[in-house]
Amino acid sequence: MAHPGQTPPRHPPRHHSAARPARAHPARAQRPRHCPVRRSLSITRTGQPILTSTNHDETTPLGRLVPWVLSGRSAGALRGQAEALAGVTGAPLDVGWSLATTRAAFEHRAVVLGRDLADFAAGLDGAHVVSGVASRPGKVVFVFPGQGSQWTGMAVELLDSSPVFAERLAECAAALSSFVDFSVVDVLRENRDLARVDVVQPVLFAVLVSLAAVWRAHGVEPAAVVGHSQGEIAAAVVAGALSLEDGARVVALRSKEILALGDGGMASVALSAEAAAERLAAWGGELSLAAVNGPTSVVVSGDAGLLAEFVAGCAADDVRAKLIPVDYASHSAHVDRIHDRLLEVLAPITPRTADIPFCSTVTGDFLDTSTLDAAYWARNLRETVDFAGATKKLLADGYGVFVECSPHPVLTMAIEETAERAVVAVGTLRREDGGPARLLTSLAEAWVRGV
Template sequence: MNGPDTGAGSPRLFAVAAGSEELLTALLYAHLDRIRAGRSLPSLARYCHDAATGTAGTHRVAFAVASYAELEQQLQAVCAGESERVPADVAARRPRLVFVFAGQGAQWHGMGRELLAAEPVFRTTLHQCDAYVREFAGFSAVEQLGLPEETARLGELDVLQPTMVSLQIALAALWRSWGVTPDAVVGHSMGEIAAAHTAGALTLRDAMMIACRRSALLRRIAGKGALAVTELPPAEARAVAEASGGTISVAGENSPRSTVLAGDAHSLAELVGELERRDVYCRIIKGTVASHSHYVEELREDLRTALQSLQPTATGVPMYSTVTAEPVPGTALGAAYWMRNLREPVRLAAATQALAAAGHEVFVEVSAHPVLLSPLRQTLEHHERPGWLLPSARRREEHRSMLSSLGALYACGREPDWAALHPGGPAAALTPYQAAVIDAARRPRPVPTASVA
């Protein structure tokens, strides 16, 4: 192949659309022929921009590529029918989209670095969050993300939580800069902070104040209890909690077959052993505290005092609460709500069911690595609801993961901001190569006939 970008570089989103399946197939073959010819190819970014902006329709294909060689391979696979496609009727009805903000558990060493280097909107937003982290907690989240693993303090709860909330807010800002806006938001435990800000109920300053001050208070109960994740259905988990005499409580109901229990370490250790003997998955969650249990009661008054200056406003986007499992007014997200968020069980399964019942079908997890897609899928399948479940970043492939999910969103009817994805401005007019590709796509392609032995 003779042309630029033959080696791997920054990933780009290649996307094309057409008004019929036949035209889309012809268009894909025309691109494949063009790339195989390899003459006078522009930069990969230019090629992807012009391909996306030169076509329209509900029959769509999109995927992330880092080189022309990879683009050729992907086109070959699509043309051969080897890749899964979103049906055209999905793009036509453009299903409602939910941003799902994760709690703890998505963290990994090196998170955020790739997007910090590659995406100005992500970088700017993260630094804006960082200024408030410095004000309220006295450390730099951006600095922590760049430190070697042995010297970073991300194992400390009051460092980890503000950093994770900052990352989530920056990811949401990046999605919006690409033209992806949610129809609703939901957050799991700590994730409700970023969800409330994204919904418009909390200023950035107030969101970071909650993340910093509440996580600092949580240090006081470190070592006083533990959390365990189990495959017990919610009803069975509640029965276990009732039989414990108060030593164990249900901390979260993530799906019809995934729950979190909180309690004293000895009681949970005994329960893990018992469930293992019954061949039921259960493990202690390391590096956290017994939130959503009676251990947080001692923080109630201090948390109210720490957050008394909050001034929440009405949401611009509906926020489904994992405290009540219903839409929550933004004005209700004052200090008392954040104590309920910390003390009461996380009702993710019920909130997911409510979102699905309201017609939401596309769920994008906003986190450094997906941890909620499995329970979301379990809940949707249990209630026989359709759904497309997408990650934001993934461990060690942040940029490609987001672009791949953006491609799936495009196939589901979303319209990205192509100018934001490919800075430098749109083409002034249809380029000669693009016109040739579209013209070739409209010409009938010979159908191969089967040979007779």
């Protein structure tokens, strides 16, 4: 397997003893087991492990962590493969390349990460291991969250370690430059203004689109896309329903109009949609059901003062509720104030039929993306986000792998709760862990589950 950022060897390296037969051992858990990784891993999807980038320019100068991919027909066989690593004497990079490209991939899988032979000698008991049992989980969906996954310093390490990410982010920044007065890269590097809706939403859009490009560079292609609220804009661009320029227009100009709202709020509440609606009935339409994320996860929005009373009432009844740190009320009657203005500033966009199916969280179903005009994006901001409904539709249509392209996973748990069956739901980066090591650990988590 090629080290991240290096072109694969011109000739395959010699075989090593890492593939010796193994004795049986007890079965291990099916869900991935992983430990923190300090450097980087690269993964490709070509029938072999998605562990060597399809883009030879994808570099990782931050470190020399090498992945060794292992698999076996049983847990015992897998452990035997790992134990055989103790006897390997070749260069870690050459061994990794050989393991990734010359061995069949069986159901029981592990990725062992290390920088030298001593790291690999510990096998499955080492410090940096991802393991799981592969299945046939279904078609891949790229998932794009709305505002909330951002964090100070997000994705900065990828700017310096992933040419694919950096190039796509530069393209997003160029598209946004016609509509904003700030540099996307400067905002990320200097950790500034992320509390402003007209800054965080365009910057987050650029990060989501760029993370999707990285997954695709590693061979993971979406069979469908789904987005939550603002995330639908990134989903539409990745699907091919909107040009990058039109996506930039929608996210930048719409977020500027949201500034005019300024006297509302939003809260996450641990209730079902039905229970939330029953509780909201007492407020006579002053508060709205903003989003249905999962079986017991909703968002409520409306006037800030009334929302605070609502949250206090939930707490008194032992219902978990938490104010979201925003000063506007998306997906509520507040949006009606800017409806006409949204139609005006977004009128120039030209939606088109997507290359990839687009499952709408406005309708809870697939739709013809040529209808993603200004009126749709006004509805996207005004109406309840039916993420749970869209998830159910995807599951019913055979989609079983959900890759959240975001700086921190905020929807994977809701997806798993909605599914009520085994699905693969993986994030990309994590809060305070946004470098190539985390990215590529996520890729390993996908591979060991059968992606």
